[in-house]
Amino acid sequence: MASASGEQTSAEYIQHHLTNLVCGKTPGGWTCDHNAVDQMGFLAFHVDSLGWSIFLGLVFVGLFRLSIPKLSTEAPSGIQNFVEMCIEFVNDNVQSIFTSAKNNLIGPMALTVLVWVFLMNLMDLVPVDYLPTLAGEVAEATGMVENSKDAYFKVVPTTDPNITLGMALAVFVLIIFYSIKIKGLKGFLAELTLHPFGKWMMPINLVLEGVNLIAKPISLGLRLFGNLYAGEMIFILIALMLTFSSISIGLLGVGLHLIWALFHILILALQAFIFMVLTIVYLAMAHETEDH
Amino acid sequence: MNINATLLGQTLAFVIFVAICWKYVWPPIIAIMEEREKRIADGLEAAKKADDSLEEAQLAFDQEMSKAKAEAAEILEKANLRASQIVSDATAKAETEAEKILSSASKTIENDVNKAKEELRQKMSELIIDTSEKILGDEISPEKHQELLKKAASEL
Numbered sequence A: 001m002a003s004a005s006g007e008q009t010s011a012e013y014i015q016h017h018l019t020n021l022v023c024g025k026t027p028g029g030w031t032c033d034h035n036a037v038d039q040m041g042f043l044a045f046h047v048d049s050l051g052w053s054i055f056l057g058l059v060f061v062g063l064f065r066l067s068i069p070k071l072s073t074e075a076p077s078g079i080q081n082f083v084e085m086c087i088e089f090v091n092d093n094v095q096s097i098f099t100s101a102k103n104n105l106i107g108p109m110a111l112t113v114l115v116w117v118f119l120m121n122l123m124d125l126v127p128v129d130y131l132p133t134l135a136g137e138v139a140e141a142t143g144m145v146e147n148s149k150d151a152y153f154k155v156v157p158t159t160d161p162n163i164t165l166g167m168a169l170a171v172f173v174l175i176i177f178y179s180i181k182i183k184g185l186k187g188f189l190a191e192l193t194l195h196p197f198g199k200w201m202m203p204i205n206l207v208l209e210g211v212n213l214i215a216k217p218i219s220l221g222l223r224l225f226g227n228l229y230a231g232e233m234i235f236i237l238i239a240l241m242l243t244f245s246s247i248s249i250g251l252l253g254v255g256l257h258l259i260w261a262l263f264h265i266l267i268l269a270l271q272a273f274i275f276m277v278l279t280i281v282y283l284a285m286a287h288e289t290e291d292h
Numbered sequence B: 001m002n003i004n005a006t007l008l009g010q011t012l013a014f015v016i017f018v019a020i021c022w023k024y025v026w027p028p029i030i031a032i033m034e035e036r037e038k039r040i041a042d043g044l045e046a047a048k049k050a051d052d053s054l055e056e057a058q059l060a061f062d063q064e065m066s067k068a069k070a071e072a073a074e075i076l077e078k079a080n081l082r083a084s085q086i087v088s089d090a091t092a093k094a095e096t097e098a099e100k101i102l103s104s105a106s107k108t109i110e111n112d113v114n115k116a117k118e119e120l121r122q123k124m125s126e127l128i129i130d131t132s133e134k135i136l137g138d139e140i141s142p143e144k145h146q147e148l149l150k151k152a153a154s155e156l
Helices: A010-017 A034-039 A047-070 A079-097 A106-125 A130-141 A161-193 A199-241 A247-287 B006-139 B146-155
Strands: A022-026 A029-031 A044-046
Touching (some): A047 A106, A079 B006, A106 B006
């Protein structure tokens, strides 16, 4: 891995792995040039994160759609078992949290979140240098960059806060939408201002409840990001051991990589599950009316 | 942390994928699952019903059986009673018949005895008269001593 390590310091190696491929609008027009990143404003896209995210979303939809023509009530087999297992798992979770209110959007959304986030997290198990190196070689071969080292390619979408917060933002919008739809605008505002302290303390209530409300999407997005970013970081640090010209450190690195990968499988699944459960819980709270 | 339009792009992707899942992925699969669930539930219920009806049939069978058994026992008892009655009737009839035969036989015997006695008496009296005639000669004629003869005959 990282074959020409002589030209790269450890810090550069790590930095290279943590940098996105960005395309954005500069004063001179749209560009994907890495040197122009500083000139880009808000209107910039992490093409790698977004691309993998959409690709994996398509994998999810494709996988589940693929099973539909073969669905049978008699003897489910193969992919149908897998698909039904996922749906049943999600449905059980939704029904245990959504006890009184009914909303047929929650199940599909929870399923999408679970499988999609899991697939995005799963990209973390691909050894950290494979895809970036491949992308660098392709970029160099096609003349997009002069040196493959100048091509940046970050694979795991959930290590990008834009991706996790982007999903959290959608959940946040849904929280507000259902809060207003179920309780009415008045009910929603009352919920924000009339407790915990009663109507004479409205400003304080608003501050407390406002923080409470805002904290939901932020913690939702940052939790996933933080866990995956840290995991990715450890993979990068272990991969760094393999760039040293010492066989014993290299072997130690391989062992550590194996151990961390095995342990990380747990984290990947757990974080996807947590993201799903919290999404359901937040939306269930938005549906609750006789709270106060 | 570079927050940029990627965030909105991901939000849009999220909305689109959730919508696709909501419209095209979730409903057909959940429908199949619910259908199967219903079929299994129906099957279980049918099995339970069949079980119940089996039990019912068993109960009815048992009842019929015990009824039939009781009937059979009754019939048997009646038959036995009838048989013993027939036997006793026949016995009684035979006894009376035998008695009848016996009594008629004894009557006949008595008659025969009486007849024989009468005959014997007749013969005896004739013999006596014959003998007496021979002894006494003409002195005694049957016409003259008819009375005497009758007396002697009755004494025998």
